Amino acid sequence: MKFSILIANYNNGKFFETCYQSIIAQQYENWEAVILDDASTDNSLEIISELVKDDSRFKIFKNEKNSGVGITKSILIELATGEICGFVDPDDAVTPNALQSAVDVFKKDKNTVLTYSSFMKCDENLQPLEKFRSGMQVVNHDPYFFNCPVHIVHFVCFRKNIYEQTEKMNSEMRIAEDQDLYLKMYEKGKVKFIDEANYLYRTHSGGISQNENLPKSREYFAKVIFNAMKRRGLEKINGKKIPTEYSRPKEIYDLLEYQNSTSFRILKKLKILFQ
Template sequence: MMTFSILIANYNNGKFFKNCYDSIISQKYTNWEVIILDDCSTDNSLELINGLIKDDSRFKLFENEVNCGVGITKAKLIELANGEICGFVDPDDGISPDALLSSITVFTKSKDVVLTYSKFVKCDDNLQPLEIPKLAMQVPNGDPYFFNCPVHIVHFVSFRKDVYLQTEKMNTIMRIAEDQDLYLKMYEKGKVKFINENNYLYRTHSGGISQNENRPKSREYFAQVIFNAMKRRKLTTINGKKVPETYTNSKEIYNLLDYQTSIFYRFKKKLKILIQTAFS
């Protein structure tokens, strides 16, 4: 029975943690641990989190000595994890009761799957459902020209730790798009599987890193992630266009992927996914 390590990087989100905590202890799959790493919060996060987890040995709370940022913090969380399967949950979000069980079921059945993901529910400030975005869907496997752009691999993502250790690991420099960087690195190591369930509750509030002034920066960071993937895969041209030797700007990278928005390309992609799904 595999252990699932739920990884939580916290910075000043202790006030929202009660919902996250409740969603975790409501899991149908029971063989899990929670690793929390606080990145030098300046609010009362530690007091609030400690008050909830108390003496529950399934929860382990650690603290960074200095504020490190999300890249380093998430990398440390994976190092601290004891489980075979890992998945990040933000302290201001939550997961459905089936989230862990659905992922573990896929990993148990399909040894070649290295990462799973699901649909997510966009929620209000009180974690009450607002809508289910149509972003998430199965993507083609084994395609060197897949860069998750537009984004289809979203929450709730879980992955095999032993396979992660075979990659270049988490980019500790990044403060935005570090998750997309991780997904592409895992994609290169095996199959990814879409779970058609609403397994992640995503809270929208003014403090969310991807919902405020950082949004324009996300596109720039994501372009760097895509460029790095191109270099890892040793791609020199994409659809007849030369891949630049060094990264200069995001527009140059996104222009390389313009062809992927064509009707013909999208039809071929859907056909490939149908064939792969039928024989999986």
Template structure:
């Protein structure tokens, strides 16, 4: 299986060397890297070109305008040639066995369309600050699963051919395009949690979902959930009506508050146990 590492860059060239080094260090060697620069205003393209040099495993493209992450990440999948795809932000890194672990699951489990592991939040110098403890196996085949609270998170790998046959990433999403992808893949196959930390997430002022962008991230996340509700033809969630139009993120999240309750969490764990027994 060929693994396509997908990188959407905007003004993060200064961090790319760490990202590059983590790719070169991968234990699994059958990979390519597809990079699209979304019209950076810094010298990202020059930096990336200097680092990758003439390595044919790296493909660098440039958008003719700043289209945003939704458009760029959708185009990355189309430009890829691998069997498996996984996003890696240019300011983050992955551990050496990230690709290998995902491929091993996807080769063995033909019913699995997406794998995910655990990320660690780091400072600007990639010193680990905390690990994302909420990452765990989620129940498969549930119409009311919306990754709330968030459990599916990077490092994520998914089957490219399955994605191309189904619903594509909504290009209008400026943030939470990853959630949109997770929901759409979840709707067509099983997802599998790999219990290890593979992804080091660098916290810094320029991060797209950090600091001033947190409110926007909250809004786009809610919108991706509402769109999933519409695709699944859900009229009610836990006895409450699903709004016919998306207007307020809190209106969407309030529908899912019951999923944080202890009884729901116990039921979810039981479903997961049963699914593991019969998988």
């Protein structure tokens, strides 16, 4: 079972060596690393090319113009030749067992279409700060699951052949494109939580999710959730009518407010226990 590690790079060459070292240290050996540079304006390509030049498992591509993360990640999946895909940002890293843990689950259960683990939040030097606390198994086969609050984050891996049965990633998105992918995969089969912090997430001023785009993420995620509601043919949630057209984030998040109640959380835990 071949694993395709997908790396979308834009101006993160200065951080890539740590990412590279974590990839070549993987216990699981049947992998490729596909790197697509989104027309970086720094010397990323030179740095990355120099690091991987003697290793044929690394394949480097470049967008002719800056296209955004949605398009770049969509192309990366198309370029992948592995049965399993997983995104790793060039400024982050994965633990040595990350691929092996995921592959073990996919080999054991053919109905699992996506796996995800917890992650470790790190400082700019990739020194651990704290573990992500909300990582946990979610209820499977629930049309009212929208990953809100977020439980599925890093390290996410998925079957490429199942992805190709979906509407595929929304290439127009520049934020929340990953959540769009997760919900589409969720609709195709079982997702499985791996209770390990297999991803090292670097916090720094240049990170996409940490810069000026952060205030926009809530709106983009609301659009992802709305699209999932429509895709699943839902008309009401908890007795409230779903709008026919998307207008504002609050309208979507208000529909999911009931999922924060104590009774709902208890019921959710029971469903997870017995699924």
